[in-house]
Amino acid sequence: MSDLAVAAVLAAAILLASTVSVEIGISVALFELALGVVVGNAFDLSVPDWLSFVGSFAGIVLTFLAGAEVDVPQLRREWRASVSIGAVSFAAPFLVVMAFAYWALGWNRGQAEIAGIALSTTSLAVVYAVLVETGLNRTMIGKRIMSATFVTDFGVAAALSILFLKPTVWIVPFVAASALLVFGLPRLSPWFFARYGNRVIEPEIKLVFASLFLLMWLGGRAHSHAVLPAFVLGLALSKHYARHRKEQERLRVVAFAFLTPLFFLKGGMSVSVGALWANLGVLALLFMAKMAPKLASVYPLARRYCAPHAGFTTLLMSTGLTFGTISSLYGLNAGIIDRTQFSLLITVVVLSAIIPTVIAQRFLQPSAAEEQRRTAEPALDEAG
């Protein structure tokens, strides 16, 4: 199939995913992944080079957006609870999944590390949707959960960038450029955006894209990955975007209309249904290897910091989607994991977006009004 024919099929799939997502009320990303699986397996299509390239960039844009969505002042206020819950939420499943994949499944060290990273994530977006829908995002418990999620994702981004690092001399310009952008862009952006922003040609988005491409290029030359600096760069600009919502909205439009659909379709197309079918037992075990340490490690801390909703908090911290997909695709693109391993990891990631969320919402969801009443007094005390 020619590149244009593939593009036409994918464009139709993207359109279908968007419309069905609006009608059903389920995230467009899940439909893009699912349609990617259908297109990839039914038409026996492999991922063309152009899609791989655009998809890789889209993954970095997604990481940047995730960083830009962090509420830094809130994180500072709740750092003790956030760091405690977020750190164990990353470390426990990372270690358990890695050990399980290495010793029980016989995967090599790199493959086991990718499995550990991909299955240790917590999805800020999944968590955010649940909290907003119930009004819990305005409560103390909701704010703590969101901040803890950021810490977990930071752990994932750091692990992905550091564990596979095989330093060359290019590490110096990579680190220098990362530092320059992280410290320089927030200072440059008010002037740059004031002078060049609010135009249909979008120089401010081009500045962000140019920065991300630079990080990807230097990261590649340094045998590292741009995910950590992209995440931190987003974080550094989060304050700016909080004040300039329109800019963030336009960046999202570009990302969601063109880039992220190709990222998730690429992920779906790389899944082998046959391999999954042949490894259903391994799939179930990997799912347990993610869930068991998440539940066991987060629950005691959630009892301490998020009582009386420890079960709800623990289940939300067990969700995963975007960073799990990014990590798995990195492993596949870098040749660290094969297509079967990728198929297993991405399926566990998607299952972990759905199953804990459904259980938390159906059985353990606290009432926002009650929670606000319960925390009103301590919150006032803290404010005073």
Next chain:
Amino acid sequence: MPFKRILVAIDGSEGSNRAFAKAVELARLTGALLIALAVEGPLPAYAATVGEVEEVRREKDAFFGALAARARREAEAAGLEVEVDVRPGHAADLIVRFARERDADLLVVGHKGHFLQDYLLGSTADRVAHHAHCPVMIVK
């Protein structure tokens, strides 16, 4: 039987517009208090980005804010006051709970809403009629 509290569910669809008009008419005839509930549908579940959720939320807030304002204007034009409440959630469940919470003695809903689920799972009106604690008028 005169009604004291009429609750009408609105979502901006043609069916709900007809239901609202009928509820206004009934409230005027009976002197009942008119309450309108606009149910914002759920946010995208299992979202991949916070942006996707935030943008949908903003769109919903704008849409349902305008819907509530329109309901107030139309009721005012008919010489009535209306209490409008906008809440997020799943339509049928929320309408039934809200009706009980506000002690409504008549619930007015449109025959068909917006969503594909109506076709797959049965309409919101069907589910409300099945579970409501008070009489339900389904307006076609």
